[in-house]
């Protein structure tokens with residue numbers, strides 16, 4: 152399965168819980184939601200490829216790619232509204 156098709160394959164949605172920073176979003180690499188959000192907000196990561204390079208998330212089975220993409224979209228929208 153290609154990287155691009157994997158992005159649309161996993162329909163798991165990020166939850167709306169904002170108080171669970173230690174939640175694991177990438178089980179293979181044990182990357183937390185907090186680490187992903189930090190990369191998006193502090194490092195300006197704007198796509199899944201950059202996020203993979205920056206955090207390592209998504210470098211294993213790739214089941215989390217769709218969820219990572221949704222987190223990027225969600226936080227990019229929040230950043231845009233804040234600026």
Ligand code: FES
Pocket residue numbers: 176177178179180208209210211212213214215216
């Ligand atoms: S869960 Fe993220 S690479 Fe496997």
